Amino acid sequence: MSAPVLELKNVAKTYRVKQGLFGKPKPLKAVNDVSLKLERGEVLGLVGESGCGKSTMAKILLGLEAPTEGQVLVDGDAIGGQDRLALAKRIQPIFQDPYSSLNPRKTIADIVSLPLRVHSIGDANSREKAVRETLELVGLPARVLNTYPSQMSGGQRQRVAIARALIMRPEIVICDEPTSALDVSVQSQILNLLNDLREEFGLTYLFISHDLAVVEHLATRVAVMYLGRIVEEANVEELFATPRHPYSRALLNSVLTPDPSQGVPDTQLGAAYPNPIAPPSGCHFHPRCPFAQDHCKISTPRTVPTNSGHVECHLQDPKSPMYRENFSV
């Protein structure tokens, strides 16, 4: 088997956060010892609450932040050694808000062709040709070439952002909430487009989203993040059918399908999101977990393999006194 297109080995990112004017800076582990593998053509859905470290992960993958520890490998090469330009050819982002991610003073042609100019690829003619082709690919007519972002709708802008990401023919696209700023009817168009492009070019996506219905639809694998840790990772089928971690279950329960026969679900998540500077002892999730026992407060759960991935929960660990066989929450 060839090397995974993207691999994270024990990646950690620690920020130092000042507490008050004279306080000593304290460490905040935004990403805490994360290991991941992505095969070509896969879509990894990364889900979790705000503040759990999803966006820090995206920044590390894009080379915008250097990990404090660990390695990120693209096709088996560590990206630490590569310069930003080389990395940008292989990994491209699509951000949430197409209103702030496009320069309002540049024309669409300028915006989409910028990656080519940065990398000094081709001449003016070949660049224009590439821009036209890419715009067609994302379903934009050539007449938008000389318009400005302000003249476009939200959905069209997101198509421009996708065109800009794809013009370099990257291997991996980091989609950070690509549809959450869009209307429902536009969201489905963009999701269809992303799916088509993935099939056509064999792209690999890291798809960050808070909308689990969208993740279920698009992803092949799902990683659930909580306080900088990936607490469960599995194939999308397995995760949605038999979630192993109580937090995964809470997230799945919060999906509001348009079914009027059901009321608002009870997530059984008590307390609010904990302070990441002073995370709870033992299992970080224990203050909110409906299954928590004293053991969870003192002992950090190990990573245990599951059918298609892994999970960190005492209930799933055969070596833990709390182990329950074949327990699906």
Add this chain to the structure above:
Amino acid sequence: MSHIQDTVKPLLSVRGLTLDIPLASGTLHAVRGIDFDLHKGETLCIVGESGSGKSLTSLAVMGLLEKNIRRSAEQLNFDGIDLIGASKRQMRGLRGDRIAMIFQEPMTSLNPAYTIGDQLVEALRLHRKVSREKARERAIELLEKVGITAAASRLSQYPHQLSGGLRQRVVIAMALMCEPELIIADEPTTALDVTIQAQILSLLVELTKEMDVAMILITHDLGVVARVADKVGVMYAGELVETGPATDVFGKPMHPYTRGLLHCIPQPGKTKRGEKLGTIPGIVPSLIGDVQGCAFRTRCPHVVEACRGDIPERGQPPHEFLCVHADGARAAEGEPA
């Protein structure tokens, strides 16, 4: 759309509400003659995409429109009070007292310079002659009710010291201080995480039922609507194109736009994974100048010549819709009649 007058008088009755915004390029008809009734203890969800006029509708009821927006209505009646004719003073008396608001971003509705306690106490003492002590007691009682632990000690905290979910709970507590009869919540959970969203929504449902408060909930999220609403109004380009009980609108959506929206969202268990999602091609038409016929016709798969003319009201109250097709073109989509 008209409704048969129920035997019980509605708390809020809206007929022909129209909002026009004069622009340099002509008049923008943001809301074009909408009707709805809301009874005590009922929850109406108005769902629509951005620019459909749903937020303006709620602001029009509150009397909080920008000065340049022209509001007119055959009837805008809250418990016998004509809100169109009401003076500014009268409206100020109603707002925060009998009609309360909850907005999307809790940080914008809380004053960062005052403690939670100050703001809760003020909300009550502005409308009621009660002592500071009594108001404080009520504030603690309500903070506990909305699920905030150690309520008494929270009173001295400032909004920035709370998480987004807690802030929205404080805003809900503040809205309840004067025991309102109507709560207008404009996208109250859009800024929150999914798990917190579920908590806040169940809190709103519980409290409105318990205190018999009517609620208008504005949202773009069909999932929220289905789980919360008694009644649904689907808004498109300034019109309520379909109204009815939630079970009817979701069980048998009549308007092509309502069905289109439902096909756009992936539904775990229903939509096949990776399958193409439904789309609504085109964009919302400009509402500047004269708008004639069905505004959805430019995007509708069932458009016919008659769509340019007057659009009849269809269906039986309480489930009604606006469409030239008697069955809302359900048969054409292979849906059971």
